Amino acid sequence: MWRLVTILFLLLNGVCEGGITSSYVRKAAPSIEIPKKKFPPPPGYNAPEQVHITQGDYTGKSMIVSWVTPLEEQPKYVTYWEADEENDNKRNRARSITTTYRYYNYSSDYIHHATIKRLKYNTKYMYVLGKGNCTRKFWFTTPPEVGPDVPYTFGLIGDLGQTQASNQTLEHYLASGKGQTVLFLGDFSYADAHPFHDNEKWDTFGRFIEKSNAYEPWIYCAGNHELDLAPEIGEQVLFKPYKHRYHVPYRASQSTSPLWYSIKRASAHIIVLSSYSAFSIYTPQYRWLKEELPKVNRSETPWLIVLMHSPMYNSNNYHYKEGETMRVVFEPWFVKYKVDLVFAGHVHSYERSERVSNIQYNITEGISSPIKDPSAPVYITIGDGGNIEGIADSFIEHQPSYSAFREASFGHALLEIKNRTHAFYTWHRNQDSMAVSGDTIWFYNRYWFPKEESSSST
Ligand SMILES: *[C@@H]1O[C@H](CO)[C@@H](O)[C@H](O)[C@H]1NC(C)=O
Ligand SMILES: *[C@@H]1O[C@H](CO)[C@@H](O)[C@H](O)[C@H]1NC(C)=O
Ligand SMILES: *[C@@H]1O[C@H](CO)[C@@H](O)[C@H](O)[C@H]1NC(C)=O
Ligand SMILES: *[C@@H]1O[C@H](CO)[C@@H](O)[C@H](O)[C@H]1NC(C)=O
Ligand SMILES: *[C@@H]1O[C@H](CO)[C@@H](O)[C@H](O)[C@H]1NC(C)=O
Ligand SMILES: *[C@@H]1O[C@H](CO)[C@@H](O)[C@H](O)[C@H]1NC(C)=O
Ligand SMILES: [Fe+2]
Numbered sequence: 001m002w003r004l005v006t007i008l009f010l011l012l013n014g015v016c017e018g019g020i021t022s023s024y025v026r027k028a029a030p031s032i033e034i035p036k037k038k039f040p041p042p043p044g045y046n047a048p049e050q051v052h053i054t055q056g057d058y059t060g061k062s063m064i065v066s067w068v069t070p071l072e073e074q075p076k077y078v079t080y081w082e083a084d085e086e087n088d089n090k091r092n093r094a095r096s097i098t099t100t101y102r103y104y105n106y107s108s109d110y111i112h113h114a115t116i117k118r119l120k121y122n123t124k125y126m127y128v129l130g131k132g133n134c135t136r137k138f139w140f141t142t143p144p145e146v147g148p149d150v151p152y153t154f155g156l157i158g159d160l161g162q163t164q165a166s167n168q169t170l171e172h173y174l175a176s177g178k179g180q181t182v183l184f185l186g187d188f189s190y191a192d193a194h195p196f197h198d199n200e201k202w203d204t205f206g207r208f209i210e211k212s213n214a215y216e217p218w219i220y221c222a223g224n225h226e227l228d229l230a231p232e233i234g235e236q237v238l239f240k241p242y243k244h245r246y247h248v249p250y251r252a253s254q255s256t257s258p259l260w261y262s263i264k265r266a267s268a269h270i271i272v273l274s275s276y277s278a279f280s281i282y283t284p285q286y287r288w289l290k291e292e293l294p295k296v297n298r299s300e301t302p303w304l305i306v307l308m309h310s311p312m313y314n315s316n317n318y319h320y321k322e323g324e325t326m327r328v329v330f331e332p333w334f335v336k337y338k339v340d341l342v343f344a345g346h347v348h349s350y351e352r353s354e355r356v357s358n359i360q361y362n363i364t365e366g367i368s369s370p371i372k373d374p375s376a377p378v379y380i381t382i383g384d385g386g387n388i389e390g391i392a393d394s395f396i397e398h399q400p401s402y403s404a405f406r407e408a409s410f411g412h413a414l415l416e417i418k419n420r421t422h423a424f425y426t427w428h429r430n431q432d433s434m435a436v437s438g439d440t441i442w443f444y445n446r447y448w449f450p451k452e453e454s455s456s457s458t
Contacts, residue, residue: 019354019399022407022438024429031163031390033190039162039204044134046071048112050206050245051129051214053140055181055263056115058252060143063116063217065094066247067129068206070109073098075131078114083124083139092116101244104233106199113247121145138214143180143266148302149419152266153178156380156413158185158309158345159223161387162201162208165410168430169385173412174212176434181216181265183415185345186223186275186309190388191241197228202241220246221272222259223309223345238276248272253292260285262292267417269301275310275346279326289330293337298447302420304339306377311344313353313370313379315403318392319346332359335375338446340423341415345383348392350427351406352439352455353379370402374450378404378443386410386430404455405439413439421449 041049048067056062065078077093096112119125122144128137144150155173160166173179189205191197212218226242228235243258250261259274271292279285296304312327314320323344334342335357357373383392393408411429418424421444426437441455 019401019403020405021395021399022405022409024407024409031161031165031386031388033161033163033388034167034208036200036204039207041070041207042136044130046130047134048129048136049210050203051136051138051210052206052218052246053213054217054220054246054248055265056117056249058249058262058264059146060263060265061117061119061121062249063119063140063142064113064247064249065116065127065129066111066113066245068109068111068203069130073110076112078116078127078129080116080125080127082120083126099244101240103199103228103235103241104196104230106196108199108244109203111244140215140217141180146264146266146300148267148299150266150417151419152268152417153180154268154415154417155179155182156185156343156382156415157182157385158343159187159348159383159387160184160209160385161187161190161389162205163386163388165386165430166208169410169412170209170212172428172430172434176414176428178414178416179216182212182218183270183305183307183343184218184220185307185343185382186221187225187345187383187385187387188223188242188246190225192225192228192230193388196233197230197235197241199241202245206245219263219270219272219307220248221307221309222274222276224276227276255288256284260288264301267301267420268303268305269296271304271306273306273308273326273330275308275323275326279329281329286329289333293333296337302445302448303341303417303423304337304446306334306339306342308342308344310346311351311379311381312342313356313402314344314347314351314381315396315400315406316347316349316351316381316392317394317396318348320396322346327358331357334377335359335373338375338450339377340443340446342377342379344379344381345385347381347383348387348389349381349395349406349408350384350411350439351381352404352427352441353402354404355452356402374452375446377446380413382413382427384410385412407438409438411438421445
């Protein structure tokens with residue numbers, strides 16, 4: 001186990017408060033991808049692979065099960081049953097819709113998406129895919145019924161990729177055994193880091209995350225590495241591989257695009273936004289969010305959580321202020337509706353903000369300093385999954401007053417919602433054992449208990 005000595009810098013930065021820049025800096029070792037052959041397809045003729053699941057409706061009674069078959073389109077269904085009812089006559093089937101796509105000279109295999117509906121809450125289900133000796137079996141547990149004091153634990157992972165560091169992040173998360181659903185902040189496979197956006201990397205990524213995502217839902221948010229725009233090779237349809245491979249229940253929240261949508265799960269209302277789709281006034285995303293926020297019922301789902309890829313508050317030299325335009329458009333609503341937490345990825349480091357807002361911004365007057373605001377969310381940047389691009393180890397000096405804690409390490413976080421007022425949050429760097437937390441804080445709900453929080457970081 002690592003013993004870390006943390007030096008605390010209290011920066012007197014004009015304002016009488018300052019955050020902590022952890023003295024621990026991960027060595028900027030190259031982040032080399034795990035070779036494709038280390039992610040072989042499962043054995044057997046036409047064996048189903050790249051199995052992944054996500055919530056399939058607004059309230060958690062459905063699950064979208066997705067998988068890929070390499071040679072034949074059949075069988076096009078998932079067989080499922082309650083785990084404690086092994087007898088055959090209780091087995092059900094859900095049919096898949098099946099898609100394929102081409103990307104430059106790559107042709108995808110058969111990509112299946114089946115929505116299992118009318119599940120019972122809080123119940124373990126088994127499911128099988130494939131046929132004959134190539135059948136593969138998995139399981140998942142449905143969430144409890146939506147309600148204000150339902151405890152539930154989310155994992156937080158961003159910018160994962162498929163390197164040794166990515167594998168450490170995912171293994172570390174799985175080893176804790178605590179997470180029930182992953183909130184994934186975007187940037188999946190990094191296929192676009194390869195010539196012609198080598199889409200086989202989308203396949204190897206699907207095989208890589210199966211050990212988690214076949215058994216627990218990931219809530220998907222799209223990042224810039226999902227754009228796959230390459231007009232030089234004739235690829236002009238944005239998000240093409242991503243939209244074929246990862247389906248989300250966007251229609252259930254009256255969204256018109258899979259890139260922004262919302263779900264309710266246990267005691268949380270989760271809103272997913274797209275940093276790389278239009279969001280200014282009159283655009284579909286703007287209109288959707290404007291309608292969506294007043295619908296959030298804090299008596300039903302006290303925890304209001306927003307996911308996006310590009311952070312609105314970030315004090316790293318990497319991608320500095322890329323989220324600024326979205327901040328100007330959406331931040332007033334986040335404060336008005338008392339969003340609890342905003343999670344983002346994109347910057348390959350870890351950072352947590354104070355509760356601040358900067359909604360007085362007025363270009364004419366030039367006032368542009370964030371101020372403490374108890375109605376504002378905490379902004380967490382967790383693009384530290386450990387992908388091919390390496391660590392973002394260059395923070396802006398001095399640490400701005402809005403930044404509470406920042407560290408250039410790879411890791412993941414856990415958000416353990418306890419009830420309508422309290423949620424326990426921990427961030428875990430890859431090189432520590434799971435018992436160690438690099439950043440710990442009790443979050444208090446902005447609607448039910450808007451008290452100021454205090455953190456401890458080690
Ligand atoms: C599955 O069965 C077929 C024929 O019945 C056989 O050729 C094949 O090797 C088997 N595959 C596995 C993975 O056992
Ligand atoms: C696609 O084209 C590139 C460049 O010509 C080549 O290296 C690669 O092997 C091709 N891939 C397939 C699947 O044909
Ligand atoms: C990921 O890490 C686990 C645990 O160390 C290891 O068993 C597995 O082989 C690794 N996966 C790859 C593809 O290297
Ligand atoms: C909000 O949720 C509570 C608890 O489920 C319910 O009693 C109430 O009617 C809901 N309010 C609205 C406006 O739907
Ligand atoms: C911005 O500041 C100017 C000058 O004080 C004022 O006239 C204007 O109303 C302000 N605009 C907004 C949107 O607050
Ligand atoms: C909510 O959870 C916190 C932390 O576990 C606990 O201290 C508090 O008493 C709980 N509140 C209620 C009303 O149970
Ligand atoms: Fe990104």
